[in-house]
Amino acid sequence: MRFVALLHAVNLGKARKVNMAQLRALLGTLGLSGVQTYIQSGNALFDADPDPELGLKLETALGAHFGFSIPVTLRTADDWQQTARACPTDLLTEPVTVAFLTRQPAPDAVAALQARDVRPERWALVGQQVYQTVPEGTRNLRLSQAVLTRVLGVPCTARHWRTVQAIAEQL
Incomplete structure (x- = not known):
């Protein structure tokens, strides 16, 4: 299933920096596939099996890797398309x-x-x-x-x- 992950409050100033290449690599190590990012504001697209704990798993991995808490909002590709309409x-x-x-x-x-x-x-x-x-x-x-x-x-x-x-x- 295709997902969009929205990272909250990253890359807005000097603090809370998240490099998009590092983000893509990290998501790949979590077993996610087809990983892409869009601009520097913390938007990631990827394929994953449906999992009610996916958002929490992402937040845990992001916090451990980048050293600060990063809340994540997830939407499926279908949800995103509906939002866009x-x-x-x-x-x-x-x-x-x-x-x-x-x-x-x-x-x-x-x-x-x-x-x-x-x-x-x-x-x-x-x-x-x-x-x-x-x-x-x-x-x-x-x-x-x-x-x-x-x-x-x-x-x-x-x-x-x-x-x-x-x-x-x-x-």
Whole structure:
């Protein structure tokens, strides 16, 4: 089965550096095949047998190899393709990011997020993804990853829409 692994918060500054060649090699030593990476932001594609512990195994290996904790969000290739098709078209009139949640948030947490005024940003929760517009750039987001994680009570990692589309083309 083909998977996409999203590493959280790597290569954003001088700390938490993950070399993509080292990442590919490490994933290969774990018995994963067809390993590819896409840009330097911690996106890995690979083939593996379905395993409910796969994410935990990756996190353990990454932490041991790179020396710091690296949360991982996994999606199957089918899930990824669905994500690439599911962005509400009214959001695509502006730059968009997708926050990939590690699990479905509770209904009361979604209601709390809906109660927040984040204008001029707009967003939509579809499955385990939050699609959001980025009218003033990612550095000025009112609905940042930290806010999403805190309000929804679910860890997440975000990718630009063009990255979502590019990975979908590689699957």
